[in-house]
Amino acid sequence: MTANPPGARRRPWRVAAAALVLIVLAAMAGWPVFVRPQLDPLRPADAVVVLGGTPYERFDIGLELTRRHWAPELLISASTGLDDPRMDRYCHTPYPFRVTCFEPRPWTTRGEAQEIRRLAAAKGWRHIIVVTFTPHVSRARYIVDRCFDGEITMVASPSRTDPGFQAWMYVRQSAGYLKAFTESGC
16 A cells, blocks of 8 residues: 655645635736726817627717717727628718728727727728726737827727626636737837
């Protein structure tokens, strides 16, 4: 019969304890990035830009900001596709202000930021209000800032707060950050 080396039975507990400590540290580090990101006070801008995706509430926020005259123009990333019937309300309804919808190429935040850069250069935008959902705010700021030389005001639309969704956002947004850090330029 072979005897276990001293402490062999305690190793699984050490691994579990270390894993728990890492999870707690990751949650603490991610809290100000994904759950309570830096948001900016509103002030007049050249355009309100709504980054794409679901839920659709972010588009309502963009419409409301433009209706309240925070900017004279609304730019919408229709990343769910311009053929999405729910996007018709935003992209094909007449408003008393200009609404421009586009499909980002590629369908990523970077693709959206590249289109923002193109339109900002064409229209002379120096300040934009960017609307996205809460877990995406910090990463979107980082990516848009790499492409847009002007001022950026970040606004968050509400997002789910259940633990499963928050855990998924930590993983998804962290992976997106890693990808953004490895890409050069806009």
